[in-house]
Structure formats: C-alpha cells, structure tokens
Amino acid sequence: MKASNALFTPTALGALRLKHRVIMAPLTRSRSVQPDSVPGDLMREYYEQRASDGGLIITEATNISLTSRGWLGAPGLYSDTQVEGWKKVVGAVHAKGGLMVAQLWHSGRSSHTSMTGGATPVSASVDSKYWENPNHLVSIPGGWVQPSPHRALAVDEIAGIVEDYREAAEHAMSVGFDGVELHAANGYLVDQFLQDGSNKRTDEYGGSLENRTRMLSEIVRALISVWGADRVAVRIGPWGTWNGMSDSNPDALFAHVAKDLNEFGLAYLHLIEPRVSGSDDVQTAGGLAAERLRPLFKGKMIAAGGFEPDTAERVVSDGILDAVAFGRHFVSNPDLPKRVAEHLELTPYDRSTFYTFDEVGYTDYPVYAAVAAAV
Numbered sequence: 001m002k003a004s005n006a007l008f009t010p011t012a013l014g015a016l017r018l019k020h021r022v023i024m025a026p027l028t029r030s031r032s033v034q035p036d037s038v039p040g041d042l043m044r045e046y047y048e049q050r051a052s053d054g055g056l057i058i059t060e061a062t063n064i065s066l067t068s069r070g071w072l073g074a075p076g077l078y079s080d081t082q083v084e085g086w087k088k089v090v091g092a093v094h095a096k097g098g099l100m101v102a103q104l105w106h107s108g109r110s111s112h113t114s115m116t117g118g119a120t121p122v123s124a125s126v127d128s129k130y131w132e133n134p135n136h137l138v139s140i141p142g143g144w145v146q147p148s149p150h151r152a153l154a155v156d157e158i159a160g161i162v163e164d165y166r167e168a169a170e171h172a173m174s175v176g177f178d179g180v181e182l183h184a185a186n187g188y189l190v191d192q193f194l195q196d197g198s199n200k201r202t203d204e205y206g207g208s209l210e211n212r213t214r215m216l217s218e219i220v221r222a223l224i225s226v227w228g229a230d231r232v233a234v235r236i237g238p239w240g241t242w243n244g245m246s247d248s249n250p251d252a253l254f255a256h257v258a259k260d261l262n263e264f265g266l267a268y269l270h271l272i273e274p275r276v277s278g279s280d281d282v283q284t285a286g287g288l289a290a291e292r293l294r295p296l297f298k299g300k301m302i303a304a305g306g307f308e309p310d311t312a313e314r315v316v317s318d319g320i321l322d323a324v325a326f327g328r329h330f331v332s333n334p335d336l337p338k339r340v341a342e343h344l345e346l347t348p349y350d351r352s353t354f355y356t357f358d359e360v361g362y363t364d365y366p367v368y369a370a371v372a373a374a375v
C-alpha cells in the first residue's frame, strides 16, 4: 500500500485502531434470515469478503427490538439467536484483522405493523402526511408498501426505548463487536426527534434545540454506560431531507448537535453528506457538511456520501476528515481498500440488487484479481 496516500496511514478513532482509513459504511442489504432477523452464513460470507487488516466495517442498521423494525431482512440485536449469528460474522471479520462496530437502529415512524409484531409505529409526533405520501415506502413481507399510521411516544415511554438501546449495546458486547454506532440519521427515530419537521412536541423532548437533542443524549449516555465513550459513535445526516425530513433551521440544529456531542468524548462522529439522499446522488448548494461542522466538533470525524478514491484522499490529507466511509462502492468492490490503495478500477454497482434477498448482487461481486483474470 502506498505510504504517500493519506488514506493509508494509521489512525485511532477512540479505542479503535485503524491501519487505513477506507471504512465500510453501514449498508442495509436485507439478507438476514427470516422470520427472526438472524445473521446467517450468507451475511457472514459478505462481511468476511469486505474485511481487511486494520480496516473498519460498520454493520448495516441493526434493530434494537422487535418493535423497532421497519425493513424486511434487516438484522437484529435483541435475541440470543441474533447474538449467536453475529458472533460468526464478527469472528470472520476479526480473523482477517478487521474491526467491526454495530449500527443500532430504531425505525420510528418508517415502519409497518407487519414488521413490529403488530405494534403501531412510534415517532416524536403524529404526521399523517408521512404515511399518506406514496413516495415513502417500507419493505415488508410481500413487497414495498406505504408505512402504517404512527403515534407519538408518551414521555414516560422514552426511558423504555433508551433501555432497548442499552440492552442492544450489551448484546453487541457479548457478540464481541469493537463498538457501537448510534443511527441518528436518514429520518429514523432519533432524527425524527432532532428535526422540527417531524417533532412538534411541547414537552421536554420538543421545541428548543436542547429539548430535541435530549433523546439523542440519553441514548448516547446509555451506550457509554456499556461500552465507554471511546467505543461509542454517532451517525447524523446534517441537512438531510430523505425520508420526509425537514427542519426550520438546519444550520442551527446541526451546529448544536455537533457541539453538544463534544461533552462525551466519542470514538467518532459520522456524517452523511447531504449530496447523497437515500441511495441517490442529488445536487446541493454550499460546501461539504464536514467542512461546516469540522470547526465545531472536537473529536474524530468521518463521513460518507459521494466520495471517490481521489476526493476521499483529499479530504483526509486536507485535515477535514479523519477517515472516509464508502457505501455503494463497497457493495460492488469487496476488496475496496486494496483497489483504492493500488488505484485499480472499480466495479460498478447494480442498484436493482441492493435490497433483494439472495447472493446475487451480494456475495458474487469479484475481487480485482478475478476481474483482471477474466479480461
């Protein structure tokens, strides 16, 4: 690996010691074994293919409870069989010298009663426009449908959600993960509390910036109580509008969130650049979110969203980011760190198999040596 490439110098994200900075971003791929959302051999093979010595993999979003589910095929971390399934995945990644953190997920209103065991999906506030919008779809047994109507969480229910996160963090520890990342982006539960387009509450979880970040802080504290701050991370989607999100003053909100997280001493803060919305590229005004938040957050910062090998190297060598997470390129390039290091051609990804349920478009992308041999 070329020493001159800033992506291939070691760094520490809290207690996570990386030998290179090409991180695998969290990618929902819907291949856990149903009906119990257990990681099986196919998932083990997929992650093993993408593991590299000293490289960090962030798992696909992983549900903290049955009622937090919202996407058919997403794995969980709330049952013993899920823990046993994950042990095989993490064991395979560790055997290749890789690190792996679990991304913890509550879908909130982005769900359907067929995924939650019949429970009505929950959110910060009720917004019927969300479930009535035909563009908002969730994957359930039988296909894609509009979400079920949701209800607002009562104040005294929030401690139970925080407790679910804490228990999932304990499960992640018994699996042998290297840490946990809180999914606070992309219009799921924590994001629904952060942004005032979806949070109309008038209690201590709504209104002021402090109130809207309260749930985030409470969950982070719960995760830290299990793992210690240097193995806990948070992912946010600043200025993100995907999945029905909006905020009346996103500049103020995300500056507040970045500054507020300083008190914890997290392993890292993970951003999604708003130029990627869901799995689509979109035009945005202004510079990188990372550039805007870098002066405000004092710890290590990583980001994903539209990076190519050369632009990733530049943001790291310019000191804007400590590492870059790649999403879609990791789908189709199981040996992405090697390809980036050696400037090898990247295999294009096929969107049509992002969320299907078998090995096609999942474990059948070749490593570069096989691509080259086939030419």
Ligand SMILES: Cc1cc2nc3c(=O)[nH]c(=O)nc-3n(C[C@H](O)[C@H](O)[C@H](O)COP(=O)(O)O)c2cc1C
Residues within 6 Å of the ligand: 025, 026, 027, 028, 029, 059, 060, 061, 103, 183, 185, 186, 235, 272, 276, 278, 279, 304, 305, 306, 307, 325, 326, 327, 328, 329, 354, 355
């Ligand atoms: C198929 C697919 C699944 C994704 N699943 C997740 C997820 O589970 N959790 C998450 O935080 N982001 C998820 N994302 C967003 C990616 O982590 C990443 O931020 C996005 O793809 C932009 O990075 P890229 O331009 O390198 O692909 C997903 C994106 C794609 C394309």
